[in-house]
Amino acid sequence: MEEAHLNQVLLPHIAQQTDSRIVFVVLDGLGGVIGSEPTALQRSKHPNLDALARESGLGRHHPVGHGVTPGSGPGHFAIFGYDPIELDVGRGLLEALGVGVDVQQGDIAIRGNYCTVDETGVLVDRRAGRIATDASAPLSAAIGEAIAKIGDVRVEMHAGLQHRFALVLRGPGLEGHVADTDPQRTGVPPLLARSRDPQSAKTARIANAVIERAREVLAGRDVANSILLRGFSSRPTIATLGELAHLRPCAIAAYPAYRGVASMLGMEMIQGVGPKSSIADEVTALEDAWSKDHDFFFLHVKGTDSAGEDGNTDAKAAVIEEFDAVLPRIRSLNPDVIVITGDHSTPGPLAAHSWHPVPLLISGPWVESRKAETFDEVTCHDGFLGNNLPAPAILRLALAQAGKLTKFGA
Amino acid sequence: MEEAHLNQVLLPHIAQQTDSRIVFVVLDGLGGVIGSEPTALQRSKHPNLDALARESGLGRHHPVGHGVTPGSGPGHFAIFGYDPIELDVGRGLLEALGVGVDVQQGDIAIRGNYCTVDETGVLVDRRAGRIATDASAPLSAAIGEAIAKIGDVRVEMHAGLQHRFALVLRGPGLEGHVADTDPQRTGVPPLLARSRDPQSAKTARIANAVIERAREVLAGRDVANSILLRGFSSRPTIATLGELAHLRPCAIAAYPAYRGVASMLGMEMIQGVGPKSSIADEVTALEDAWSKDHDFFFLHVKGTDSAGEDGNTDAKAAVIEEFDAVLPRIRSLNPDVIVITGDHSTPGPLAAHSWHPVPLLISGPWVESRKAETFDEVTCHDGFLGNNLPAPAILRLALAQAGKLTKFGA
Numbered sequence: 040m041e042e043a044h045l046n047q048v049l050l051p052h053i054a055q056q057t058d059s060r061i062v063f064v065v066l067d068g069l070g071g072v073i074g075s076e077p078t079a080l081q082r083s084k085h086p087n088l089d090a091l092a093r094e095s096g097l098g099r100h101h102p103v104g105h106g107v108t109p110g111s112g113p114g115h116f117a118i119f120g121y122d123p124i125e126l127d128v129g130r131g132l133l134e135a136l137g138v139g140v141d142v143q144q145g146d147i148a149i150r151g152n153y154c155t156v157d158e159t160g161v162l163v164d165r166r167a168g169r170i171a172t173d174a175s176a177p178l179s180a181a182i183g184e185a186i187a188k189i190g191d192v193r194v195e196m197h198a199g200l201q202h203r204f205a206l207v208l209r210g211p212g213l214e215g216h217v218a219d220t221d222p223q224r225t226g227v228p229p230l231l232a233r234s235r236d237p238q239s240a241k242t243a244r245i246a247n248a249v250i251e252r253a254r255e256v257l258a259g260r261d262v263a264n265s266i267l268l269r270g271f272s273s274r275p276t277i278a279t280l281g282e283l284a285h286l287r288p289c290a291i292a293a294y295p296a297y298r299g300v301a302s303m304l305g306m307e308m309i310q311g312v313g314p315k316s317s318i319a320d321e322v323t324a325l326e327d328a329w330s331k332d333h334d335f336f337f338l339h340v341k342g343t344d345s346a347g348e349d350g351n352t353d354a355k356a357a358v359i360e361e362f363d364a365v366l367p368r369i370r371s372l373n374p375d376v377i378v379i380t381g382d383h384s385t386p387g388p389l390a391a392h393s394w395h396p397v398p399l400l401i402s403g404p405w406v407e408s409r410k411a412e413t414f415d416e417v418t419c420h421d422g423f424l425g426n427n428l429p430a431p432a433i434l435r436l437a438l439a440q441a442g443k444l445t446k447f448g449a
Numbered sequence: 450m451e452e453a454h455l456n457q458v459l460l461p462h463i464a465q466q467t468d469s470r471i472v473f474v475v476l477d478g479l480g481g482v483i484g485s486e487p488t489a490l491q492r493s494k495h496p497n498l499d500a501l502a503r504e505s506g507l508g509r510h511h512p513v514g515h516g517v518t519p520g521s522g523p524g525h526f527a528i529f530g531y532d533p534i535e536l537d538v539g540r541g542l543l544e545a546l547g548v549g550v551d552v553q554q555g556d557i558a559i560r561g562n563y564c565t566v567d568e569t570g571v572l573v574d575r576r577a578g579r580i581a582t583d584a585s586a587p588l589s590a591a592i593g594e595a596i597a598k599i600g601d602v603r604v605e606m607h608a609g610l611q612h613r614f615a616l617v618l619r620g621p622g623l624e625g626h627v628a629d630t631d632p633q634r635t636g637v638p639p640l641l642a643r644s645r646d647p648q649s650a651k652t653a654r655i656a657n658a659v660i661e662r663a664r665e666v667l668a669g670r671d672v673a674n675s676i677l678l679r680g681f682s683s684r685p686t687i688a689t690l691g692e693l694a695h696l697r698p699c700a701i702a703a704y705p706a707y708r709g710v711a712s713m714l715g716m717e718m719i720q721g722v723g724p725k726s727s728i729a730d731e732v733t734a735l736e737d738a739w740s741k742d743h744d745f746f747f748l749h750v751k752g753t754d755s756a757g758e759d760g761n762t763d764a765k766a767a768v769i770e771e772f773d774a775v776l777p778r779i780r781s782l783n784p785d786v787i788v789i790t791g792d793h794s795t796p797g798p799l800a801a802h803s804w805h806p807v808p809l810l811i812s813g814p815w816v817e818s819r820k821a822e823t824f825d826e827v828t829c830h831d832g833f834l835g836n837n838l839p840a841p842a843i844l845r846l847a848l849a850q851a852g853k854l855t856k857f858g859a
Contacts, residue, residue: 074816074818104452106848111858111859113857270859386815426835
């Protein structure tokens with residue numbers, strides 16, 4: 040991706056560390072489809088967003104490319120300035136990083152589910168009745184203790200939310216090209232872990248041994264009796280935002296996958312927020328973290344995407360209103376630059392992520408504003424930031440407004 | 450070209466075969482120059498296009514890049530999602546494929562003209578008075594029969610329209626870097642075929658032998674007495690639309706060059722249309738071809754470009770009206786997505802292809818529409834598809850609307 044490549048070759052040379060501070064808000068799945076029914080942005084009342092929009096640069100961006108519907112990982116990498124194609128990062132890695140595991144080069148991170156199989160080994164529930172976190176965490180502890188090591192490979196089990204866990208394999212000669220064991224449907228037995236290349240054969244062998252030993256440990260319990268493994272992944276080499284743009288970034292994100300993205304990019308994780316936090320709680324965490332130690336504050340809001348995926352545009356509008364209500368608290372911190380955008384669109388009518396371009400707002404001392412009356416897909420499309428912006432350009436535009444970029448060339 | 454590269458690396462993984470059907474109409478040379486006099490789109494009445502535009506996404510695209518005037522080959526490759534720079538396909542190949550020759554890897558395809566030289570060998574007519582197809586076809590047959598083989602190289606002559614023919618050389622050690630023998634003006638002798646690199650020396654030698662033997666065969670006839678060769682080309686390796694995007698495409702195109710493009714991209718050629726077919730005849734062929742066996746229907750309309758090249762904007766407007774009259778027949782087939790665009794602009798005032806961005810319309814269930822009152826260069830510029838769209842993105846946007854793309858990444 041050309042804009043991401045430009046970041047790689049140029050930013051380390053033209054970016055400079057300054058005291059100016061950027062707040063980078065991701066309203067997950069923000070965009071809708073301009074059409075016969077109003078989008079969530081169009082049907083919600085958000086006077087504070089409107090007031091900020093009037094004095095900000097507006098536009099719409101494409102996270103991956105025209106027509107491409109991005110997953111959360113690619114969407115976030117793109118808006119933070121990276122090439123989402125090159126960084127086709129496995130979900131296992133994002134989850135493991137997200138629950139706080141220090142995944143290192145050479146480790147294999149895997150996303151796991153507790154599940155239920157019948158006496159013939161056939162899968163009857165892929166999520167073991169979505170067991171509560173309180174019930175699943177002891178299972179992860181017991182399995183981790185029982186296995187610990189297989190040959191020269193250390194096996195780490197990390198509890199996740201509900202039926203989820205992260206499995207990390209650490210040892211010599213592991214590669215991550217292994218297919219999921221989750222058949223994605225019930226009524227059939229779970230698959231064996233199979234390697235897609237010879238270099239990954241050892242990983243598959245260890246994974247199958249883990250599954251077997253986990254079943255032995257789970258045999259005496261009734262909440263779940265087996266596990267499914269997917270998203271086998273290793274940690275790619277990637278420049279942090281510090282290395283790329285001399286930033287000192289931190290992240291306020293409640294959910295593992297987004298914490299995983301932030302961790303990969305070298306953001307310090309602000310503690311004290313979790314899946315039960317409100318947006319106001321997140322802003323409180325931002326206020327607590329507000330200091331000269333950081334100059335880039337990623338604030339992730341999940342509710343817009345969840346409501347969009349549920350096909351509930353009104354609920355999505357309510358999340359936008361909830362964010363609007365706390366925006367004055369963010370502004371009263373006097374950040375030099377505020378970015379408000381999404382990692383992709385999640386239109387209510389589609390009830391899914393989509394390829395539609397994503398609204399973008401960038402405030403700062405030198406923005407070009409059309410003085411739009413409101414902040415929505417149409418005013419963003421017509422804004423002076425342009426309507427076909429490749430997402431990795433957003434980082435440069437924010438850095439420029441923050442006075443963090445020097446001239447390129449004499 | 451980045452957007453075409455994105456297609457190559459991404460589409461094979463995210464495209465899925467579905468029953469939804471896309472009609473992809475190319476009104477050749479569609480665009481004009483927004484200016485003091487109305488463009489063909491602006492001066493023609495096209496109520497059916499207007500009605501479709503009101504509920505469609507509009508935009509303008511650049512086939513190759515800002516300021517670049519595309520030939521027909523590059524223009525078509527770009528709008529079908531390919532890199533027109535990388536696919537710098539020789540015209541000889543397109544013509545040979547277009548007249549139905551099965552040009553294979555390693556073959557050299559050449560575009561030929563019958564011509565007239567005087568007794569001193571000086572060119573007096575580069576097209577032998579544009580002799581009729583009836584008169585030129587026997588010449589091609591006679592030359593083909595007389596030559597057949599030179600050394601280890603098979604020589605195939607294929608009759609074309611009027612003074613044109615396609616020459617295909619098949620044998621070991623042939624490369625296509627050979628300069629045209631057409632001096633592009635009269636009053637001088639035709640050039641010798643000269644190779645541009647050592648690997649193409651054999652091709653040049655065979656071509657000169659073909660010219661010499663053709664002159665011997667033609668000596669006894671009065672309609673033409675020599676031949677000119679140009680567009681020496683070999684067949685590049687290229688993923689078909691089936692390989693690239695899991696499509697099952699077909700083409701309705703009357704002229705050899707466009708049939709050649711379609712053939713290269715793996716489209717099945719719908720029979721029964723030719724240079725004398727009206728647009729209505731082409732739509733009849735579309736109706737006959739309409740089935741679940743295909744999910745992508747390329748319909749090529751030549752008249753817009755021909756009129757534009759003649760500098761006759763009124764005639765171009767008439768072709769647009771002729772298309773508008775049959776558009777309801779296309780819509781009544783209930784395609785899931787309709788694309789209407791051009792492969793480049795051919796403004797009447799320029800009387801030639803031009804670099805101006807090309808109007809684009811994409812219909813579908815999830816388009817963003819500004820509910821424009823009409824379909825022309827201005828409403829397309831203002832449309833929500835954007836005004837600087839790189840042409841290879843069109844394929845992805847059409848596939849997305851047709852529900853043929855899955856999410857990229859978790």
